Amino acid sequence: MQTISVDRMAQLSNESDVELIDVRTPVEFREVHAQGAKNVPLESLDAASFLQSRNGSAGQPLYVICRSGNRAAQACKKFVDAGFEDVVNVEGGTSAWDAAGLPVVRGKKAISLERQVRIVAGFLALLGAVLGCFVHPAFIGLSGFIGAGLMFAGITDTCGMGMVLARMPWNQVGDSCSSGKCSA
Numbered sequence: 001m002q003t004i005s006v007d008r009m010a011q012l013s014n015e016s017d018v019e020l021i022d023v024r025t026p027v028e029f030r031e032v033h034a035q036g037a038k039n040v041p042l043e044s045l046d047a048a049s050f051l052q053s054r055n056g057s058a059g060q061p062l063y064v065i066c067r068s069g070n071r072a073a074q075a076c077k078k079f080v081d082a083g084f085e086d087v088v089n090v091e092g093g094t095s096a097w098d099a100a101g102l103p104v105v106r107g108k109k110a111i112s113l114e115r116q117v118r119i120v121a122g123f124l125a126l127l128g129a130v131l132g133c134f135v136h137p138a139f140i141g142l143s144g145f146i147g148a149g150l151m152f153a154g155i156t157d158t159c160g161m162g163m164v165l166a167r168m169p170w171n172q173v174g175d176s177c178s179s180g181k182c183s184a
Contacts, residue, residue, distance in 0.1 A: 001076050005090075013036055018036075019038070021040045021064055022039050024113075025166045026171070026173040030108055031107055032106050032107070035105055051083075064088065064090065069092055075087075113166055
């Protein structure tokens with residue numbers, strides 16, 4: 001997979017019209033995103049359809065960014081699997097972009113998807129332990145299930161709970177943000 005530094009990406013976007021997509025959830029995108037990025041959430045990304053919609057820029061590279069680079073790498077793989085090789089992951093993602101002092105658009109603050117996963121996983125593990133002690137020992141299985149899920153997420157670098165939480169209503173915004181023009 002091709003990668004590019006945030007500094008080089010910013011330089012390219014200043015020199016020419018490049019297509020930069022941000023594959024985070026709409027709420028994460030609304031909170032902060034690289035100037036010029038367009039939101040195309042990973043959980044709803046249909047690489048083949050997206051590529052067909054790139055009328056004037058079909059022969060140009062496609063740059064992909066997320067929070068830290070992980071989801072962008074998954075999106076790049078989707079594009080490569082769809083037959084498009086000229087896709088580039090922006091190293092370090094929006095976190096590195098913002099830390100480098102590059103132009104960002106800031107909107108309404110939100111709880112990150114990663115924090116939401118930790119909150120829900122912690123709650124379910126605690127709930128399983130409490131119910132196992134006070135209601136029935138079988139409820140301890142809930143804590144074990146959550147632990148196994150977290151271990152699976154760490155090994156495979158995919159998180160089912162994160163994918164489910166990304167689709168929740170509080171992680172959605174109106175269409176005004178997906179175009180890159182968010183209202184706070």
